Amino acid sequence: MPGEAAVTDSAMLTLAASTAAGHRTLFLALSIVVTVATLGITLWARHSTHTPAEFYTGGREFFPGQNGLALSGDFMSAASVLGIVGGMSLHGLDGFLYASGFIVGWAVFLLLFAERMRNTGRFTTADALVLRLKERPVRTASAVANLITVIFYLLAQMVGAGALVGVLLGTSDSGAKNIAIFCVGALMIAYVVLGGMKGVTWVAIVKSAMLLTVAAVATVLLLSKFGWDLSSMLSTAASKSGHGEAFLSTGLQYGTSNVSRVDFISQAMALGFGIAGLPHCLMRIYTVPTARAARTSVVWALLIMGSFYLMALLLGFGATALVGPAAIKASDPAGNTALILLAQHLGGAPGSLGSTMMLGIFISIAFVSILAVVASLTLAGASSIAHDLYAAVIRKGRASQLGELWAARCASVGIGAVAVLLSLLAQKMNVAFLVSLAIAISGSSLVPTMLYSLFWSRFTTRGALWATYGGVIASVVLVLFSPVVSGSPTAMFPGVDFHWFPIGNPGIVTIPLGFLLGWLGTITSSGKSDPAKYREQEVRALTGAGAY
């Protein structure tokens, strides 16, 4: 008996090894092609990147359709794409909250911010804020909030890249993951330093087009497996999930206790409010020539992401129906590899050419996704350092163009290096928590500040500083003392327990707090805001007079 078991085991191992070798070769070939192509793009973009303005905006000459693809590409990060499908495949509709929240958050950005920020700003969030607030303190605060958001978001993507390699090689060996993180970091620095915004945007466009194509192919294959009958796919998913009909409804993951219910609503709030403040998305509205083009590109991005998430809604349930939760959990307990496993299944029988190809293609696209997103994030962080901190605060506006460009490139290398180092330390962290923390920080600091600055004539510098620093500090402190850091089996430090804040996402407390602090800071200010400056800002925001 034991001998028999050993034989089956070794046979299965050989099978796994042969398919693994097949998709590894294909994956390596595809990755090399994509890496060479994207590096080629950035080298070409280098020829038109001579000034800080070109570095930050790519020359403001992208078409709205291109920018829409790039925006959606920045946003459909591997963490979110893999996370949504994975979450749904294990927990039913609750796992789809991220997608709903992203779309709502983008619509808020479109309606309240896109045109007005494009008209009054130049490169970074702070450019629009300092039109009527004090330059140096507000730029410093905004840069601090931007950088903290960027670092947490970068960490999530890099840790995700490490996890993906683990799945690819079928190992949890941290050496291989370290190499993957290091490669991602090196490539991302190369994209940003060489190509600036133009290079990064083209990488995002290529990635977005690839992702949409394969998602559409996968959806068609999935539906055709069930004879185009949605009902039969859903009932298969329900019966395979082990939860029955409840799997197709909501509440499976978060409807179990009042604490988890509040956590769910808190996450929903963070997503709905926080997207609009993400620096790498805000930066993209300056890559097109006018506010009208910025609006059209965000509309495009929303249409692209909406279609993509509709496909993800089907793919998530499809993964449960075809792959099954046991196999998904065996590959990754958090479900992050569900989409990859589904792709393999849709390609054909295990080990067949079709299945190997689908697997290789999906893994390479997940990698390009990570690369494109981390490059955009690094660029946004570098712009904040070079434009807000170096040029405006440290050199007080006397920096030369070349000096600022040099600072931006150095900052890109610095951010890349910090992100790689932190990700090497943070490999076991939960990816989704890092993303939602980044979004909660932006939603409770930058978004209240931007909203007040654009719509409230009495808003003062003190209000902006209180909201920004208050939102950042409150979010970080609450997460530090929440169950995601200590006191729960899935925590970062499961052995100790110093948590007193019951829920994982701080948004439900910190977003109202950010707004409250902005209001409180304003009404307690000794100096009054200048109504003439607000009139100027409003006229410029709505007409585009004097826009860059």
Next chain:
Amino acid sequence: MRNNPAAAGPLDGPTALPSAVEAAEGSAAVYQRVHSSAEFRQVRRRYQGFVFPVVIGMLGCYLLYAVVSVTAPGFMGAKLFGEVNVGFVFTALQLVSIMILAHWYGRHAKAKRDNAALKLRWQVQEELQCQEKLR
């Protein structure tokens, strides 16, 4: 001094300062005039009249979705046709309606605001240039 810019040369330190202040007041006056003009008010009304109710409605609908999701899974699981339940339809409709909304917002802005806003933009920029010349 305003009518005789040649009298105060660019190197004329002490007199250059008051003229700069005057130009600043000039630009503030331009913005104030445009800000209180009927055209600008119309652009702003059309922007806010669309955006404020839509944002409030959308966020309200979204929070309702989140609250119902975790408090009434039974309702979300009620079947509508085949295996397709309320939750699935609510989720899909939310995505589709926001896509339609985004498209509608773009068309509304193009039809109701863009031309008027562009006219105001050139008007402001021309008047500001005149102020510069006066300086």
